[in-house]
Amino acid sequence: MSGNELRSQTIRQITDRKKMPPKLPSRLEELWATDVFTLTKMQACLPKDVFKSLKNTIQTGGKLDVSVAGVVAAAMKDWAISKGALYYAHVFYPMTNSTAEKHDGFISVQSDGSVISEFSGKLLVQGEPDGSSFPNGGIRSTFEARGYTAWDVTSPAxxxxxxxxxxLCIPTVFISWTGEALDKKTPLLRSNAAMSKAATRLLKILGHSEVAPVNSSCGAEQEYFLVDAHFAHSRPDLLLTGRTLFGRPSAKGQQFDDHYFGVIPERVQVFMQDVEERLYRLGIPAKTRHNEVAPGQFEIAPYFEAANVASDHQQMIMTVLRNIAKKHGFVCLLHEKPFAGINGSGKHVNWSVGNPTQGNLLDPGDSPHDNLQFLLFCGAVIRGVHKYGSLLRAVVATASNDHRLGANEAPPAIISVYLGSQLEDVFEQIKQGNVQSSTPAGIMNLGVATLPEFTKDPGDRNRTSPFAFTGNRFEFRAVGSNQSVSGPLVAMNTILTDSLTWVADRLEAELAKGTSLSAASYTILKEVMEKHGAVVFGGNGYSEEWHRIAVEERGLLNLPTTADALPVLTEEYVEELFARTGVLSKPELESRFEVYAEQYIGVIEMEAKLVISMAKTVIYPAAFRYLSELSSTITNLKQIGLELEAEIASKVASLTKQMMDRVSKLSHALETHDFDTIQEHMQYCAKTIRPLMDEVRESADTLEGEVADDLWPLPKYQEMLFIK
Incomplete structure (x- = not known):
């Protein structure tokens, strides 16, 4: 069967597919958190003193009373069994950006051979997966296998x-036998605790006597692509790497801007409704759904939640998207750049800090120029991003995200802060030492009597900024769609902790001199802007002029690839930051560098091997068959006295040879293994392997435009992106 016949058959299977009818929607109140062991469910089934102890730990960060674990375990087991569960799993998040779980049955065999359902407090509190089979960056040797999971009571089962x-899924941390964090959750919990301590100290200096624990919050906008499973299963690259290693852009892409916020395709909307029902049952507040910019691309966004819970929920969202997609005949692609020539996918992390007593600490209010509390917290963020911008770049560095960062679709690799015109003016006044006012919000009059007037924001938004203030929070837009949000949250919490500590130290020193709180605050803020204001930028982050100014005049770092960015984790000032705040020890930080560097190298080398394999076994045979047909046709026509230009055959032959020559160069490049350091190996992958892969792709994609359609073996972009 020819390539075209295979693709035609696939298209018929898709278009003739029996539609999956939408479910009749249930009332949200009936769905909400029905699959979650919530505080309300705990209160109904736990003794009052046990519930009170547990609630105190969850809401105030108090120490967990392990003695209550047995009672909680029994109640949790009974609830789970009533929902149909026969197994439980300690769910944890290793350094792979994925979710890990080991299922154990509630079964307990008795002496008489009978069985009962059993789940003890010890089993709830502690588990023991293999600590050496997950990436650990050298913390544990292969023969040293013991690792522990420990119940995180602050994230609900x-x-x-x-x-x-x-x-039954129980969120846990994952640590080694020697106590080092092997996961994403442990550093996040530590960073929240450190930030809360620093923020509480500053709030008390500002005059607050009642200060509840401060927590960071997160709302992550998840972008993704949907491709029909028939197409995806015909593409080895999509199946193994999550992106197309070959593919000529479709004549129609996103140039007409007609997909963004367009009418959601019927089949996709049925999928979305199914996803949302599952998420609501899991207590995940999915709020927004829409078509994204690229064809075949979509977005889901939840409400803000406490950072730790939001991080867990983000992992669950990715799992649910993939699982529900299978039911609907789709493959959900979370890769940052599945298709060349159109926008890739990010995961914008909206981040703020606050507590029940003082509210959102990044809310400027109506007159931000005299809101000292907000200005100090915002100033601390500015200082932190300037001092540790390279760290923020490092925590979003992956082989897949490199395809996206810096393109005119995503933030540049240079980390800057966008404040908006109102706040930028306020902080400029502070720098000049004469704070007078802040631009008020305006009124939007649309000039039509039947349309309402409404208040417009005092500042615009900037889609080119990697770290933008958007009203009462910062939006870290450089995070990749396939990443855990924990790493970025850990970095943001930690740099804020460092800056809040610095602000508090400086405030106390000024107040000890007899300076008023207001004067001391503006003095410190003026110092922040003089030393760190270079990171504030409100213009076009895509422009070549900004790249020049940022590096040459402002001294900001441009780290275009993961090979450039990841070594930041080994820098002494970064190690000191994490050690000083108690978030990561030096061995834990070094292990993360090792793991992420190995992942980067592994991804590129795996993709390179697949490029070679597909070029040799899929694309070359198609081109060769086309050449054979052309040669035969030319010969036959000559025999009857007709001449046919051989230009096409010559071009295809030349391109085929060029592709195979480039495949040979790539193959030889992959044979190099003599590297003194892992950094050198990463640079080799970035500067040698990846460009050679691009060269092979260039030849193959040009061939796709020349080879007869009925011989081309791979589903094409126009089919995968537009047929749903």
Whole structure:
């Protein structure tokens, strides 16, 4: 069967596919958190003193009373079994950006051979997966296998239902036998605790006597692509790497801007409704859904939640998207750049800090120029991003995100802060030492009597900024769609902790001199802007002029690739930051560098091997068959006295040879293994392997435009992106 016949058959299977009818929507109140062991459910089934102890730990960060674990475990087991669960799993998040779980049955065999359902407090509190089989960056040797999971009571247990059954899932941390963090959650919990301590100290200096624990919050906008499974299963690159290693851009892409916020395709909307129902049952507040910029691209965004819970929920969202997509005949692509020539996918992390007593500490109010509390917290963020911008770049550095950062679709690799015109003016006044006012919000009059007047924001938004203030929070736009949000949250919490500590130290020193709180605050803020104001930028982050100014005049770092960015984690000032705040020890930080560097190298080398394989076994045979047909046709026509230009055949032959020559160069390049350091190996992947891969792709994609359609073996962009 020819390539075109295979693709035509696939298209018929898709277009003739029996539509999956939408479910009749249930009332949100009936769905909400039905699969979560919430505080309300705990209160109904736990003794009053046990519930009070547990609630105190969850809401105030108090120490967990392990003695209550047995009672909680029994109640949790009974609830899970009532939901159909036969197994439980300690769910944890290793350094792979994925979710890990080991399922254990509630079964306990008795002496008489009978069985009972059992789940003890010890099993709830502690588990023991293999600590050497997950990436650990040298913390544990292969033969040193012991690792522990420990119950995180601050993130609720839930049941995950699939077609194959129901499992009780218990969020946990994952640590080594020697106590080092091997996961994403432990550093996040530490960073929240450190930030809360620093923020509480500053709030008390500002005169607050009642200060509840401060927590960071997160709302992450998840972008993704949907491709029909028939197409995806015909593409080895999509199946193994999550992106197309070959593919000529479709004549129509996103140039007409007609997909963004367009009408959601019917089949996709049925999928989205199914996803949302599952998320609501899991207590995940999905709020927004829409078509994204690129064809075949979509977005889901939840409400803000406490950072730790939001991080867990983000992992669950990715799991649910992938699982529900299968039910609907799709493959959900979370890769940052599945298709060349159109926008890739990010995961914008909206981040703020606050507590129940003082509210959102990044809310400027109506007159930000005299809101000292807001200005000090915002100033601390500015200082932190300037001092540790390279760290923020490092925590979003992956092989897949490199395809996206710096393109005119995503923030540049240079980390800057956008404040908006109102706040930029206020901080400029502070720098000049004469704070007078802040630009008021305006009124939007649309000039039509039947349309309402409304208040417009005092500042615009800037889509080119990697770290933008958007009203009462910062939006870190450089995070990749396939990443855990924990790493970015850890970095933001930690740099804020460092800056809040510095602000508090400076305030106390000024107040000890007899300076008023107001004067001391503006003095410190003036110092922040003089030393760190270079990071504030409100213009076009895509422009070549900004790249020049940022590096040459403002001294900001441009780290275009993961090979450039990841070594920041080994810098002494970064190690000191994490050690000083108690978030990561030096061995833990070094392990993360090792793990992420190995992942980067592994991804590029795996993709390179697949490029070679597909070029040799899929694309070359198609081009060769086309050449054979052309040669035969030319010969036959000559025999009957007709001449046919051989230009096309010559071009295809030349391109085929060029592709195979480039495949040979790539193959030889992959044979190099003599590197003195892992940094050198990463640079080799970035500067040698990846460009050679691009050269092979250039030849193959040009061939796709020349080879007869009925012989081309791979589903094309126009089919994958537009047929749903």
């Amino acid at each position: 839930y049941v995950m239902e699939t077609d194959n059954g129901v499992t």
